[in-house]
Structure formats: C-alpha cells, structure tokens
Amino acid sequence: MKLSIRFACWLAFALLACGALAQPAPTSARSDMERRMAACITCHGREGQATNSGYFPRLAGKPAGYLYEQLRSFRDGRRQQAEMSYLLVNLSDTYLREIAEYFAALDLPYPPPAPSDLSTSELARGKALVFQGDEARGIPACVSCHGQALTGNGPAIPGLLGLPRLYIASQLGAWVTRDRRALPPDCMAEVGRKLETADIRAIAGWLAAQRMPPMNSQTAVAPLARLQRDCSATGAHG
Incomplete structure (x- = not known):
C-alpha cells in the first residue's frame, strides 16, 4: 500500500473519529448510522463494498458475528492496526455489535476478480x-x-x-x-x-483470482457446520 494512501486514510480517521463513531442514542436511525460510518468507508470503500485491488477488505455482507469479533479484537489489542485501534478504543460492545450488524446487512455486488500474475x-x-x-x-x-x-x-x-x-x-x-x-x-x-x-x-x-459464486452475499453464507477443530470464533468444538 502506498504511503500516500495510508496517510490519506489516517488523516480521515483523525478528522472523523471524534464525531463519526461517537456512540449513538438507542433510537439512532439508519441514516444516522450511515453518517457515523463515514470513517469506515474512507478506507473500506462506499458502504464497505471495497474493490478487488489494494489492501482494505470488504465489510459489506460479512457475517455480523465475525465483524463484531474483529472489532473487539482491534479494540482490545488482539489485532494490531493503529488506525482501527484509535477509532475503536472507547466504544462499547453494544455499539460494536451495531456497527457489525449495519455492514452485515448490506447486500452489494462483488467486483470481478483481478487477473493473477502467479504461475x-x-x-x-x-x-x-x-x-x-x-x-x-x-x-x-x-x-x-x-x-x-x-x-x-x-x-x-x-x-x-x-x-x-x-x-x-x-x-x-x-x-x-x-x-x-x-x-x-x-x-x-x-x-x-x-x-x-x-x-x-x-x-x-x-x-x-476466484469469482464470487452467483448468489448474493447473504445467502452465500452456509449454516454453521460442526468444525474439525476447537475454535473460539464460533464456540464450535470438533
């Protein structure tokens, strides 16, 4: 990732973090949530849709449970990324779950994969x-x-x-x-x-290099299957 891109994202975080991710009142409307997510889409793309190039991952349509645990990991230091930790350090579990559910509910098309240069x-x-x-x-x-x-x-x-x-x-x-x-x-x-x-x-x-299957991001997620190994992400045990 080029330094200029990283700097632009950091500057946007610095400008937006104080207000954009301030914890809302319980009655916050969806439009208010969209405004508060401005800091997220600065790097992750409009509505968290992202692209198939660059560094930042897609948020739209990811499982809410996964997004929630990753937000908690950034906040609590299990994942290391300065900008994310800065944004999330003072946010409650309740608000992190709201953020996760907001992005998980977005159903947006995936871009075609970029050509691979691997042998x-x-x-x-x-x-x-x-x-x-x-x-x-x-x-x-x-x-x-x-x-x-x-x-x-x-x-x-x-x-x-x-x-x-x-x-x-x-x-x-x-x-x-x-x-x-x-x-x-x-x-x-x-x-x-x-x-x-x-x-x-x-x-x-x-x-x-793989294309997303011809189904939307919500129906693509399979019901939880029994895993072959212990994994804290789901509480499932093999």
Missing part, C-alpha cells in the same frame, strides 16, 4: 491447499472451516472470496507472526504457524 504451478498449489490442505504438515483445507464454496460458515466464519490478494496474504502472515490473535482456542494461529511463505503466496493468489 500455473503456484495457482495449483494454492488450490490444493484450499481444498485439500496438507495432511503431512497438519494443515487443514480452508474449506473445512470456511465452507465448500469459500463463502463463509455460520455467523462468525467469513468468506474468503472477493478480497484483495495483499490483504489475504498479510492476514495469513499476521497469524504466523502472532500480530493477529483470537481468544483461545485460537484455531487460525495454530494453522498459520504451519504455513510457509510460498504457501501464503499461493493461497492468497488463488483465492483472489
């Missing part, structure tokens, strides 16, 4: 890890938790499609370096520590 062999490696994992190294398939269509699983596990490659790679790397954490049992940290740099490049490149 055929790298893309094949990424696809194999996504659908089959690597049993010898104890790496589960991505689909075992994120759903066979990779569009999410229940209220708290997000889809993996429609995200920029740089964002996917950076988040997988953050699990490896422990810059991103979840409450125990932290299933992604367990998986992330087993990934090599080439694995991350291949997985991120293959996922980012």
Whole structure:
C-alpha cells in the first residue's frame, strides 16, 4: 500500500473519529448510522463494498458475528492496526455489535476478480491447499472451516472470496507472526504457524483470482457446520 494512501486514510480517521463513531442514542436511525460510518468507508470503500485491488477488505455482507469479533479484537489489542485501534478504543460492545450488524446487512455486488500474475504451478498449489490442505504438515483445507464454496460458515466464519490478494496474504502472515490473535482456542494461529511463505503466496493468489459464486452475499453464507477443530470464533468444538 502506498504511503500516500495510508496517510490519506489516517488523516480521515483523525478528522472523523471524534464525531463519526461517537456512540449513538438507542433510537439512532439508519441514516444516522450511515453518517457515523463515514470513517469506515474512507478506507473500506462506499458502504464497505471495497474493490478487488489494494489492501482494505470488504465489510459489506460479512457475517455480523465475525465483524463484531474483529472489532473487539482491534479494540482490545488482539489485532494490531493503529488506525482501527484509535477509532475503536472507547466504544462499547453494544455499539460494536451495531456497527457489525449495519455492514452485515448490506447486500452489494462483488467486483470481478483481478487477473493473477502467479504461475500455473503456484495457482495449483494454492488450490490444493484450499481444498485439500496438507495432511503431512497438519494443515487443514480452508474449506473445512470456511465452507465448500469459500463463502463463509455460520455467523462468525467469513468468506474468503472477493478480497484483495495483499490483504489475504498479510492476514495469513499476521497469524504466523502472532500480530493477529483470537481468544483461545485460537484455531487460525495454530494453522498459520504451519504455513510457509510460498504457501501464503499461493493461497492468497488463488483465492483472489476466484469469482464470487452467483448468489448474493447473504445467502452465500452456509449454516454453521460442526468444525474439525476447537475454535473460539464460533464456540464450535470438533
């Protein structure tokens, strides 16, 4: 991400944080919520729709449970990102849930994927890890938790499609370096520590090159399935 883009987002955060995310009265109307989300869309795109390029991930249509837990993680220091922590540090769980539900309710089209510059062999490696994992190294398939269509699983596990490659790679790397954490049992940290740099490049490149299935962002999320491992994100235990 270019420095100028990061600076622009930080400046917008500084200008908007005091008022845009101030906690509303319980009777706040949707139009008021839209105004308060101005700080979010500065980087995540209008209505949190984002694009398939750059760094910032899409918010629109993500599972509310997932968005809520990520907001809490930024606020409480389990995820490291200065701008997000600055915006959320004084917000209550109740308001974070309202933010999550606002973006989760948005049903917007996904852009077509950007062309991949990875080699055929790298893309094949990424696809194999996504659908089959690597049993010898104890790496589960991505689909075992994120759903066979990779569009999410229940209220708290997000889809993996429609995200920029740089964002996917950076988040997988953050699990490896422990810059991103979840409450125990932290299933992604367990998986992330087993990934090599080439694995991350291949997985991120293959996922980012895939088109979203022909269904809207709400119906794409499958009902919560029983997971193969303990994971605090859902409270599901294998």
